[in-house]
Amino acid sequence: MRHFMALLVALLIASIIIPSELTRAADSCYPGSALPSPCLSGTFQQFWEQNGGLPVFGFPLTLAALATNPDTDQIYQTQWFERNRFELHPDIVVANRVAPGILLGRLGVERLQQLGRDWHSEPHAGGPQANCLWFPQTSHNVCDQGFPYNGQGFKSYWQTHGLQRPGLDAYARSLALFGLPLTEPAMETNSSGETVWTQWFERARFEWHPDKPDPFKVLLGRLGAELRSGSIALAPAPTITQPLPSSTPVAAPPQPTPGVGTAVSTAGCSQNAPAVKDGAQAWVTLPQPAQNMMEIVCGRLTTNKTPLTGVTTTFGVHYPALDAFTDAVTDSNGEAAVSFPTGPVTSSTVITVDVEFATGQHAQTSFTPQ
Structure with missing residues (x-):
């Protein structure tokens, strides 16, 4: 009965609150997506465009449809993306009032569970670290990746990205987009086979790619695609790995002199x-x-x-x-x-x-x- 009532509430939301554009063919389509009809419309399209677009969320993987949230067991209008999941909730607080709004799925938590990893059991930091963000809720630091990338890295990315939602300060906006850190950074192999410096958050996975241009040194893992495909567990960092891209700056690095060292x-x-x-x-x-x-x-x-x-x-x-x-x-x-x-x-x-x-x-x- 409880599940039936939740379905009725979700149907009311879909028919009354959600703009009708969400339930019909959209105008904004993305041919780079793998979805046969990779389109966005209405509330979800506006949210996608205002809060980071392709680099933050990726292409749409599904059309908007009713789905059950695994945390709450409630049914919401939902759309999956390569890096996240949009859910239209009827009762979030926006600018000190309760109104319908979009929340992001806790895909970092869900993906770790899918991999058989309990984030509560992950190693914790001993305390705050200099020049880092300290999160006492989960006992983790979030730091930049250091010389020669001062002002670049996980800390700066977390601080400079967030949901554009009225009534939130910069910290709360970032928290709404990424959530709290769940792990300490470590070398992990992602679903593309790249072994990179990685840190997990409630709603994202940060990856450090020092060989890429400055705006793309921090990339977000494709958690939505990984969860939906049920892909194999990310490999732990090997004891000896193939050489990773050098962290020497991309712009005109000194060329190695062979045969010296x-x-x-x-x-x-x-x-x-x-x-x-x-x-x-x-x-x-x-x-x-x-x-x-x-x-x-x-x-x-x-x-x-x-x-x-x-x-x-x-x-x-x-x-x-x-x-x-x-x-x-x-x-x-x-x-x-x-x-x-x-x-x-x-x-x-x-x-x-x-x-x-x-x-x-x-x-x-x-x-x-x-």
């Missing part, structure tokens, strides 16, 4: 190593090596006291006459190492080394040949 075992990295701490670290085993010998440069990546394994790491050594770049992959200790020649250079010349992790984090060290 070599990825080596991290066994020698205990020499001159700093104490382990969260974030990116870099050091050399010999701060003042002799000329014409091989120097070992080490990098380490740790999050919440946990080493990050399988992260592609680019070591850039800046000699006076050239820049040399070599990649290595972090091991079970979160460490990677590369050997470089110390010269010949003028005695006491400081050689700086940039260590860039595919997660966007960066550290720097140096050595001074004698």
Whole structure:
């Protein structure tokens, strides 16, 4: 009986509140979509256009129709998109009054459940992290991806995107669009087969793509498409992965000089190593090596006291006459190492080394040949 009454309410909403355009062929169609009749109209079309369009929601996957919300077991007028699900609710609060309005499905929660992952059991942060957004409700930080992407990354994307809804401040708009973070960031393989720095939210999955132009370095996962297809679980980050795109800026990066550096075992990295701490670290085993010998440069990546394994790491050594770049992959200790020649250079010349992790984090060290 309760389900029947919910259906009656939904039918009343569909016939009285929803503009009639939602239930007939729409004017705005998107041939790039896989849907045979990929169209939007009425309230859903207006919402899609005003709140981010294609980059945020993706193409429509279905036409608007009545469907049951898995959280509430209530029936709403619903339309699926590549990255989200629109639901027309009769009683949301807009500008301090109750009125019909669109809410987004909690697709991040639903997709994690589909993958057999309980977000409550995911690792949590120990507390607020500097220069990040801290969410005490779920005990997670949301951070930018660091040098050289200051002002770019998950934090900036979360803060600069939100639903255009009257009466909400910027924080509440972002919360309405993405929800709270459910996980700490980690390397995960998405449904396209790309292994990328990933963080899950109630209504979205953020992915960091450092090889793409600035506006597209943060992309949203195709949660709607994944949920509807029931695609196989996202693969966990492998212990050793194929090299990921370098986090060197896209615009005119220095070209690697082949044959200068070599990825080596991290066994020698205990020499001159700093104490382990969260974030990116870099050091050399010999701060003042002799000329014409091989120097070992080490990098380490740790999050919440946990080493990050399988992260592609680019070591850039800046000699006076050239820049040399070599990649290595972090091991079970979160460490990677590369050997470089110390010269010949003028005695006491400081050689700086940039260590860039595919997660966007960066550290720097140096050595001074004698």
